[in-house]
Amino acid sequence: MKNKKFWIGVVSKNNAMKGAKGGFIQLCHGKKAPLAKIKKGDFLVYYSSKEDIDDKKPYQYFTAVAEITGDFEYQYDMGYGFVPFRKDARFYKCDEADIRPLIPELSFIEDKKHWGYYFRYNYLEISRDDFIIIWKAMNVQYK
Numbered sequence: 001m002k003n004k005k006f007w008i009g010v011v012s013k014n015n016a017m018k019g020a021k022g023g024f025i026q027l028c029h030g031k032k033a034p035l036a037k038i039k040k041g042d043f044l045v046y047y048s049s050k051e052d053i054d055d056k057k058p059y060q061y062f063t064a065v066a067e068i069t070g071d072f073e074y075q076y077d078m079g080y081g082f083v084p085f086r087k088d089a090r091f092y093k094c095d096e097a098d099i100r101p102l103i104p105e106l107s108f109i110e111d112k113k114h115w116g117y118y119f120r121y122n123y124l125e126i127s128r129d130d131f132i133i134i135w136k137a138m139n140v141q142y143k
Contacts, residue, residue: 006131007044009034010122012053013096016046016064020091024076025066028122030084035073037125038087042068045134047099047119061096065140097137106130 009027011019019025025044027034038044046064050057070088077083099115108126109115118124 003041004128005039005042006126006128007038007042008119008124008126009044009046010119011046011048012055013048013051013059013061013063015053016048019046019089020064020066023088023090024070024086025068025089026084026086030082030086032073032085034123035085035087038068040068040071043131044068044089045131045138049116049119060099062099062134062138063096064091065094065135065138066091092140092142094138094140097134102133102137105133 009025011027015026025035025038044066045062046066048059048061048063051059066089068087068089073085073087075083076086103109103112103115106126108124108130109118111117
């Protein structure tokens with residue numbers, strides 16, 4: 001995992017599972033700029049504050065882990081005029097991990113009381129150490 005960057009993407013669980021099934025990542029309602037920062041060989045973990053985008057009930061789990069395999073962002077027509085940008089990725093089999101027990105260990109969350117604040121921009125770069133904490137909690141099967 002040396003010379004790689006590590007990211008968290010914030011999407012609903014259902015959208016994370018669609019990406020895992022389809023072998024792609026998509027962030028920030030399909031914007032290109034966030035994907036352009038994420039390079040082939042980087043890792044991304046999805047954090048899902050909700051199970052479905054329209055849910056009111058909090059979910060608060062890390063739901064999927066991917067290694068980026070695509071060199072370029074591309075657009076995909078989902079119909080109804082929505083043509084988001086995506087990037088190809090390989091998803092690894094893993095368990096979901098509740099974020100709450102991990103908060104004390106994660107260094108990117110400086111204010112442990114207001115931890116949700118750190119996810120407001122829908123994606124963020126994290127340290128290798130923080131990524132490993134999440135990776136271990138998710139029991140990722142890296143093959």
